[in-house]
Amino acid sequence: MKHVTRIQDLGPEGVEAVLSQAAAWKQKDPGAIFPGKLLGMVFFNPSLRTRTSFEAVMLRAGGHAIVLDVGSGVWKLEDRPGAVMNADRAEHIKEASPVLSRFVDMLGIRTFSQGGGDEEDEADPVINAFRKWATVPVVSMESAREHPCQGLADALTLRETFGTTKKLPVTLTWAPHIKPLPKAVPNSFLLSAAAAGCEVRVAHPPGFDLHPAVRAEAEAYARATGGSITYTHDQDEALVGSRAVYAKSWGPTAQTASTPTDVAALLASYSGWMPTRRHMAKAAKDAAFLHCLPVRRNVEVADEVLDHSSSRVVDEAGNRYHVQRALLAWMRGGGF
Amino acid sequence: MKHVTRIQDLGPEGVEAVLSQAAAWKQKDPGAIFPGKLLGMVFFNPSLRTRTSFEAVMLRAGGHAIVLDVGSGVWKLEDRPGAVMNADRAEHIKEASPVLSRFVDMLGIRTFSQGGGDEEDEADPVINAFRKWATVPVVSMESAREHPCQGLADALTLRETFGTTKKLPVTLTWAPHIKPLPKAVPNSFLLSAAAAGCEVRVAHPPGFDLHPAVRAEAEAYARATGGSITYTHDQDEALVGSRAVYAKSWGPTAQTASTPTDVAALLASYSGWMPTRRHMAKAAKDAAFLHCLPVRRNVEVADEVLDHSSSRVVDEAGNRYHVQRALLAWMRGGGF
Amino acid sequence: MKHVTRIQDLGPEGVEAVLSQAAAWKQKDPGAIFPGKLLGMVFFNPSLRTRTSFEAVMLRAGGHAIVLDVGSGVWKLEDRPGAVMNADRAEHIKEASPVLSRFVDMLGIRTFSQGGGDEEDEADPVINAFRKWATVPVVSMESAREHPCQGLADALTLRETFGTTKKLPVTLTWAPHIKPLPKAVPNSFLLSAAAAGCEVRVAHPPGFDLHPAVRAEAEAYARATGGSITYTHDQDEALVGSRAVYAKSWGPTAQTASTPTDVAALLASYSGWMPTRRHMAKAAKDAAFLHCLPVRRNVEVADEVLDHSSSRVVDEAGNRYHVQRALLAWMRGGGF
Missing domain, CATH: 3.40.50.1370 (Aspartate/ornithine carbamoyltransferase)
Structure with missing residues (x-):
């Protein structure tokens, strides 16, 4: 199972593979390469391009996206191991990530820096908690450290x-x-x-x-x-x-x-x-x-x-669509 | 490319054409007339009927809707030419409109009066900015001047x-x-x-x-x-x-x-x-x-x-569904 | 037309039927049993599991879900008969429920206790107002009295x-x-x-x-x-x-x-x-x-x-998907 939440997950070879595939499919649409597949998209922060381009990728490839807004449509999520959860974060990612994994084929996570400074951003705790506990592939839709797409x-x-x-x-x-x-x-x-x-x-x-x-x-x-x-x-x-x-x-x-x-x-x-x-x-x-x-x-x-x-x-911005389609396919070994 | 953000875009002949088609299709469902097509719906304001009826039109006709809530799921958008964007509006429609046009086949926009008075409402700046910069057809889901659907x-x-x-x-x-x-x-x-x-x-x-x-x-x-x-x-x-x-x-x-x-x-x-x-x-x-x-x-x-x-x-309210299906078809010259 | 907003709507026989069907379909996926059908989901409160599992059920069975967030994407709704609506609730469920019924094949409602005490929760006014005025089946996604799924x-x-x-x-x-x-x-x-x-x-x-x-x-x-x-x-x-x-x-x-x-x-x-x-x-x-x-x-x-x-x-939590698929099928007499 391949997660991609940072460029390091691809390495130069993976980057090259995704760029080549994206360019090729931009010229010739591959059609319904994700038939009936579900991408669960979890947003801790607002999004215009990312939300629209990912959902368009899934829909045009025969799949679907389910969109969750943490903090408005969904309560806030806890990422810290061992936390005594007596404040505003009502659910731990240790539950949320495996539970969502039961319903979808892949998880996309969007989370910004939580303002804890450069070292916390480098550790990227929220998306890494999802990655750790998910049982389906996790793709970054931007996190504290990187925005690989x-x-x-x-x-x-x-x-x-x-x-x-x-x-x-x-x-x-x-x-x-x-x-x-x-x-x-x-x-x-x-x-x-x-x-x-x-x-x-x-x-x-x-x-x-x-x-x-x-x-x-x-x-x-x-x-x-x-x-x-x-x-x-x-x-x-x-x-x-x-x-x-x-x-x-x-x-x-x-x-x-x-x-x-x-x-x-x-x-x-x-x-x-x-x-x-x-x-x-x-x-x-x-x-x-x-x-x-x-x-x-x-x-x-x-x-x-x-x-x-x-x-x-x-x-x-338009190329977000093309690289994301190629990236999801790369993560699933060519498709779903 | 036909935009419809006001009744003037249809004129009496267009109104007649849409009403006739809506009535005919209400009797006999035309089926999947928008296969695989995507309607991007941008909401600056809450909606119940509009959101549900437009999405139902797309889904029942074989297409899909992607829903964006400006100000909750999406940051606020600027419409003024030449603005120095140092306040709460984080993105200009001059970018948002053409970018969204890359991902969808048609854009629906919902925006109310911004409270600037009758002349500003008559000028309808937000939906007109989308219309000006979009590269796909724009349909009004209500704006400051009109609610044509x-x-x-x-x-x-x-x-x-x-x-x-x-x-x-x-x-x-x-x-x-x-x-x-x-x-x-x-x-x-x-x-x-x-x-x-x-x-x-x-x-x-x-x-x-x-x-x-x-x-x-x-x-x-x-x-x-x-x-x-x-x-x-x-x-x-x-x-x-x-x-x-x-x-x-x-x-x-x-x-x-x-x-x-x-x-x-x-x-x-x-x-x-x-x-x-x-x-x-x-x-x-x-x-x-x-x-x-x-x-x-x-x-x-x-x-x-x-x-x-x-x-x-x-x-x-139920007729919103029927006129909107006919209107989108009219805008696309009979279909997508 | 069968509504299910409480266990009483099923009774022990219905519970048994749903559990058996859920277990059977968990072993052998029934495929596209809700082709082209629309579930309208109205959320008065946040949700993670419910929203994702219901939408996944519809999508994997060939249907779709339309998601409405009351109070953010939608204005607040009134449930009290005869109310003089001069406060923050801008639409009555007496309109909202039959109007939404025109656009979808089934309605899912999520509403918590309104804090009015045990007797009000027992009366469950919001979901019962939807149930009373809907012209399509209503399923509970949790209300004041029960969370049957x-x-x-x-x-x-x-x-x-x-x-x-x-x-x-x-x-x-x-x-x-x-x-x-x-x-x-x-x-x-x-x-x-x-x-x-x-x-x-x-x-x-x-x-x-x-x-x-x-x-x-x-x-x-x-x-x-x-x-x-x-x-x-x-x-x-x-x-x-x-x-x-x-x-x-x-x-x-x-x-x-x-x-x-x-x-x-x-x-x-x-x-x-x-x-x-x-x-x-x-x-x-x-x-x-x-x-x-x-x-x-x-x-x-x-x-x-x-x-x-x-x-x-x-x-x-994963079983939410399985019982909900079986429940929707039971409500529709085996399917849509």
């Missing part, structure tokens, strides 16, 4: 745009926001791009480092695939010669050590990092622009970048 | 009850409520009934006029179909000789100019407008009673009217 | 574990909690176990009596099936020789007479009732442990009991 969609979009991702110079740049965001998306872009052999440049202000374990894992993928990764606090330096620019905001390292006011001031102090056409002009001619969406226009990215013909953000 | 269900119910709607005397009467409601439903009844050739009498207290643009549009339909429209502040006068009475509450004109307390007092001052059997006795013998539902019993309409054999409100 | 799953689990339920000694024991819970689940276990012929021992602290009408109904089933029921305030006495232990918390009798502080203190005073392995050791060797879930670990039941090999709680 987004990373795969990003890599597919790069491959479609440039023919290959091998040694492709791409910049992952930090961008401003009104609040500190989780690092799952930048982590996944970094890991996927490294696994796809890109020459990745990561640019962010001081104090916004990605977790050492993520960086070490990405470095290993780069070595295996002939790619490379560099880090800089100089956004301009990173952009020069980049064929693609991936913008994303994330919170400062060890953010639990700062007050909300400190964090807001810190984020505001880097408003110049918001990509504009002036920034894009530093990259290669006609460099592609990517973002995972949702994007706060004119805070995180300027209208003029998102509305420019070089923006691939809608295609990138 | 309700208007079509109303007209089908009149036609079923009386055989024809041509020159049928019907009264649209304002009714009391605990708060000012949007005008989408009275607008849609007026426009649909005019497009179906009715002799419409609109009765409401002073200060509750419908928007001039809606009235002008309805007038044009009445001229084209041989119908007529009159307006009065005298409820009794309107009721005399009416074959059908359509009750609905709506807020005062330019309601943003009044305080909530003023509006509540204004609404309370017209409690005598609540339809009772005494009111119905002024209309034609066995006049049909209609209301779009939900209805606040004994505030908006008396129990004795809703529970009387002349009430068609449940049949009217 | 849970009771049926409990009985099936006992039968699977022990081969028969006839004269099986089983203890239903009250357990601690952080707040007073409804009595629907203990009522349903008692009624189902009695209808299945068990020798039921009910143990609870003084002041937590089940409603006299429920006890009288269970007594009648026990007489008809050769089972028996005894009540005690001595948990140890009940456990001795029990082959199965069913733990569940519920609130004190006439709980509306007490302040929240009094109730919390009362619940806390019986923390020794929480099942541990020490408690289980008093029952028969290898006695099975059951609970309806969700369970608050280390408040209601100790980890060591839930994690022991004798715990059947996940199988019990």
Whole structure:
């Protein structure tokens, strides 16, 4: 039984297999490859693209999705072993995960960082509790550490745009926001791009480092695939010669050590990092622009970048469908 | 590509085509006319009838609906061009609409008035943003200006009850409520009934006029179909000789100019407008009673009217299914 | 047209028929027995198991479920006849129930106690309003008085574990909690176990009596099936020789007479009732442990009991699927 809740579950070979299958099936629809199969989708957090694209994958392949919203349609769930459950979490994942496994053929889990800091996010307790206790395959729809389906969609979009991702110079740049965001998306872009052999440049202000374990894992993928990764606090330096620019905001390292006011001031102090056409002009001619969406226009990215013909953000979101279909098939050994 | 977010998108000929098809298919089920097709339903506001009837249409015709609740299951969406998105709206419809278009075959949107007043409602910014940026057909499930599917269900119910709607005397009467409601439903009844050739009498207290643009549009339909429209502040006068009475509450004109307390007092001052059997006795013998539902019993309409054999409100709601099936087929040129 | 909102709708013969069919179909999947049929599911309260298991039943049998969340996706509903609806309940079940009946083939309703006390729970006004006004069969997904599908799953689990339920000694024991819970689940276990012929021992602290009408109904089933029921305030006495232990918390009798502080203190005073392995050791060797879930670990039941090999709680939840499939078929005379 294969779970996929992080890029490591695929490795560079798995990433390659999923991207190839996704591209092939995008050209030629495989039809009802999941006939009568049920994907249970558990959302601890809101979703637009993920919910719609996963359900569309299942329905168009002859299956179905059952959607559960934790905290509105469902009570809150406990993940801590040995907890004395006398507060607001009314059910333990130790029951919820195996019980749901009785009713569906696969479980998709969406859970964000719980705000406990970088080490807790790295441990990814909620999705790992589901994974531990499920008796059916678990797929991540984004968790505290990673958003692997987004990373795969990003890599597919790069491959479609440039023919290959091998040694492709791409910049992952930090961008401003009104609040500190989780690092799952930048982590996944970094890991996927490294696994796809890109020459990745990561640019962010001081104090916004990605977790050492993520960086070490990405470095290993780069070595295996002939790619490379560099880090800089100089956004301009990173952009020069980049064929693609991936913008994303994330919170400062060890953010639990700062007050909300400190964090807001810190984020505001880097408003110049918001990509504009002036920034894009530093990259290669006609460099592609990517973002995972949702994007706060004119805070995180300027209208003029998102509305420019070089923006691939809608295609990138559309590719969520294609990589997810291929990923579910890969997890089930070619189908259900 | 046909969008239908207002009766104007159909015109009298389209209204006629949809009503005829709905009536025909109500007699003889057309079966799986939308095989494997996906309707994405985006709800900015709660719904019972609309959600259930649209999903039932898709499922019984061999397709599926994917339901998204904005603000609970999905974050809030921005509709304003050029907005600096530094508040609670986390995604722009400029992205959400084309992205959702990648995953589904048609989009249904439900959004109420945002409380910005009559001119904003007339401009209908949210549904028009979806319409502008979608790459699949958009159907209204009610917006600030209109609720076209309700208007079509109303007209089908009149036609079923009386055989024809041509020159049928019907009264649209304002009714009391605990708060000012949007005008989408009275607008849609007026426009649909005019497009179906009715002799419409609109009765409401002073200060509750419908928007001039809606009235002008309805007038044009009445001229084209041989119908007529009159307006009065005298409820009794309107009721005399009416074959059908359509009750609905709506807020005062330019309601943003009044305080909530003023509006509540204004609404309370017209409690005598609540339809009772005494009111119905002024209309034609066995006049049909209609209301779009939900209805606040004994505030908006008396129990004795809703529970009387002349009430068609449940049949009217049931007709939502039939007109929506015909409408989606019309939008897709006979099917998907 | 058969509604099933309480065990009385089945009686001992119906219970037997459903359990036999559930067991048979669990061994041999009956396939698409509800082709194209729609179950409308109306939730007044959150749900995990119920929502997923009912939707899975419909989907795997070739049908579909439409899910409505009252109070989030849908406005609040009124159940009181003659109500002047000037508060937060925007639609009466007198409309909602027949309207939904137009769109679906069967209605499932989930509603908890409204906190009005034991007599109101016994009258079960919300689900009875749906039942009264629906024009399609209504199935309970738990209401104020009962949770019949849970009771049926409990009985099936006992039968699977022990081969028969006839004269099986089983203890239903009250357990601690952080707040007073409804009595629907203990009522349903008692009624189902009695209808299945068990020798039921009910143990609870003084002041937590089940409603006299429920006890009288269970007594009648026990007489008809050769089972028996005894009540005690001595948990140890009940456990001795029990082959199965069913733990569940519920609130004190006439709980509306007490302040929240009094109730919390009362619940806390019986923390020794929480099942541990020490408690289980008093029952028969290898006695099975059951609970309806969700369970608050280390408040209601100790980890060591839930994690022991004798715990059947996940199988019990899994059986919800099997009894519900058989129940829907029974309600429709063998299918749809």
